[in-house]
Amino acid sequence: MKLTFKIWRQESTAVHGRFESYDLEGAGAEFTLLEALDKLNDQLVSTGKEPVAFDSDCREGICGSCGVTVDGQPHGPVANTPSCRQHLRSFPDGSTVVLEPFRSGAFPVVKDLAVDRSGLDRIIEGGGYVSLAAGTAADADAHPVSHDTAEAALDFAACIGCGACVAACPNGSANLFTGAKLMHLSLLPTTAVERGSRADGMVEAMDEEFGPCSVFGECVQVCPAGIPLTAIAGLNKEKLRAVLRGRGK
Amino acid sequence: MSTKTTEIRPGGRSTSARRHPLLSTFWCKIVMAVTGLIFSAFVLVHMFGNLKVYQGAEHFNAYAAWLRAAFEPVLPHEGLLWVLRLVLLASLTGHVVCAAILWRRARLARGPFRRRHLPLRSFTARTMPVTGLVLLFFVVFHVLDLTTGTSPAASDSFAAATTDSSHAYENLIASFQRPEVGVFYALAMIVLALHVAHGIWTAAHDLGATGRRLRATLVAASGVIALVILIGNISIPILVLLGVLQ
Ligand code: HEM
Numbered sequence: 001m002k003l004t005f006k007i008w009r010q011e012s013t014a015v016h017g018r019f020e021s022y023d024l025e026g027a028g029a030e031f032t033l034l035e036a037l038d039k040l041n042d043q044l045v046s047t048g049k050e051p052v053a054f055d056s057d058c059r060e061g062i063c064g065s066c067g068v069t070v071d072g073q074p075h076g077p078v079a080n081t082p083s084c085r086q087h088l089r090s091f092p093d094g095s096t097v098v099l100e101p102f103r104s105g106a107f108p109v110v111k112d113l114a115v116d117r118s119g120l121d122r123i124i125e126g127g128g129y130v131s132l133a134a135g136t137a138a139d140a141d142a143h144p145v146s147h148d149t150a151e152a153a154l155d156f157a158a159c160i161g162c163g164a165c166v167a168a169c170p171n172g173s174a175n176l177f178t179g180a181k182l183m184h185l186s187l188l189p190t191t192a193v194e195r196g197s198r199a200d201g202m203v204e205a206m207d208e209e210f211g212p213c214s215v216f217g218e219c220v221q222v223c224p225a226g227i228p229l230t231a232i233a234g235l236n237k238e239k240l241r242a243v244l245r246g247r248g249k
Numbered sequence: 250m251s252t253k254t255t256e257i258r259p260g261g262r263s264t265s266a267r268r269h270p271l272l273s274t275f276w277c278k279i280v281m282a283v284t285g286l287i288f289s290a291f292v293l294v295h296m297f298g299n300l301k302v303y304q305g306a307e308h309f310n311a312y313a314a315w316l317r318a319a320f321e322p323v324l325p326h327e328g329l330l331w332v333l334r335l336v337l338l339a340s341l342t343g344h345v346v347c348a349a350i351l352w353r354r355a356r357l358a359r360g361p362f363r364r365r366h367l368p369l370r371s372f373t374a375r376t377m378p379v380t381g382l383v384l385l386f387f388v389v390f391h392v393l394d395l396t397t398g399t400s401p402a403a404s405d406s407f408a409a410a411t412t413d414s415s416h417a418y419e420n421l422i423a424s425f426q427r428p429e430v431g432v433f434y435a436l437a438m439i440v441l442a443l444h445v446a447h448g449i450w451t452a453a454h455d456l457g458a459t460g461r462r463l464r465a466t467l468v469a470a471s472g473v474i475a476l477v478i479l480i481g482n483i484s485i486p487i488l489v490l491l492g493v494l495q
């Protein structure tokens with residue numbers, strides 16, 4: 001099939017970017033979006049041009065490295081699917097596809113389609129980890145967790161940290177990402193001693209760089225991990241709990 | 250393969266500097282949620298009071314007079330009304346100030362590249378600042394029209410309440426009989442319903458409603474409450490304009 005890609009080119013964070021158009025022929029409908037970019041880059045390199053920079057790693061939807069904005073949609077036209085699992089069959093033959101980096105104030109463009117998502121790392125640094133010395137492996141039933149609770153914790157742990165929720169949010173909010181981590185850890189008894197300080201630390205780090213949540217619900221349309229809006233209520237519940245109980249409880 | 254440059258747009262730098270504001274976003278949202286729910290409860294109760302208009306002038310005016318005399322002598326004359334007024338004024342101030350702060354923070358956090366062409370799904374969410382501003386104008390107009398009787402908001406025949414009588418019914422009918430005012434009230438009620446429907450659902454998130462059944466109840470309740478407020482209130486200007494209520 002034949003497609004025209006209108007791609008955001010930007011040499012570095014410090015300079016302005018611009019769109020450039022590229023025609024790509026000979027790509028199959030079964031190509032993923034990233035494979036199409038690989039093919040385009042082969043052509044660019046063979047004619048001595050600078051290839052288009054973009055992030056990817058696993059290419060099977062588990063690492064969270066990839067992420068471009070396709071025709072205004074973070075990740076691409078198929079809902080809840082990362083850019084590496086988006087296919088050219090979504091686009092009619094001969095159409096023009098606009099590729100931009102993830103757009104958000106907290107995600108400065110590093111180069112072309114690659115952005116700096118380290119703001120999300122700083123939220124995790126605020127408390128999204130377990131700092132207990134766990135010792136040797138405990139007995140399987142030492143910490144009773146019901147099946148449903150364990151499943152719920154795993155569902156919230158499914159976040160791959162891609163940042164699409166932030167890019168989808170008209171407010172540049174990271175509530176879905178932060179709420180997923182807070183819900184995940186709050187459901188497990190082993191991490192309970194850090195519950196309050198975790199909520200305080202993560203919400204504070206989040207508010208420093210990201211916007212407020214107005215429950216647009218755009219994040220859950222793009223999230224490849226299917227994190228539900230409940231995570232956002234969970235974030236506020238955890239923070240309110242920390243406020244009512246006093247810091248660090 | 251061909252290469253053509255199309256357009257040049259500025260941007261791409263991080264626009265969200267690290268912030269430590271006096272009132273954190275979390276607390277702004279709590280203020281929004283609590284004051285918004287106070288408004289929602291008030292508007293719901295107020296709507297049921299308004300329905301007394303269907304029992305005729307005598308009942309309606311007696312209700313208006315009772316509101317002024319309620320809980321005398323425990324409360325001074327108009328005591329209940331003044332408590333309500335102060336709570337609502339404080340709520341309005343907090344709600345509007347926090348809305349402005351959050352709106353600004355949201356724009357800064359998003360940066361120069363706005364999301365565009367969003368589907369109807371998030372219509373009520375996206376229009377919260379606009380419906381809020383219309384409501385702010387409506388609230389001011391409504392108080393000048395039917396509480397203080399200040400022209401040009403009030404009708405020419407406005408009569409203020411005295412210690413033991415009220416002309417609330419006549420004032421209401423005279424006000425809504427002005428077609429542009431009646432239509433404005435009706436439109437404002439549609440705007441109110443849109444704001445309340447998304448407002449209650451947002452407040453549920455701000456206050457941490459995570460339970461599955463609780464969330465299902467709240468999403469339904471936000472729509473039903475908005476609809477009940479809409480139907481109860483909008484019927485009045487419509488029936489006045491149609492000449493049914495006189
Ligand atoms: C009768 C009047 C009003 C009612 C019943 C009402 C109700 C509500 C409720 C329940 C919320 C959700 C609060 C939250 O959790 O964030 C809300 C949000 C909001 N209100 Fe109001 N409100 C009223 C008037 C106003 C006015 C006068 C403004 C003026 C600008 C306004 C602007 C907003 C905005 C912008 C939001 C969204 C905040 C956000 O999502 O970040 N509202 N309102």
Ligand code: SF4
Binds near residue numbers: 158180222223225226
């Ligand atoms: S919540 Fe979903 S969209 Fe957001 S970072 Fe995690 S996986 Fe990506």
Ligand code: FES
Binds near residue numbers: 062
């Ligand atoms: S490349 Fe790993 S999720 Fe897309």
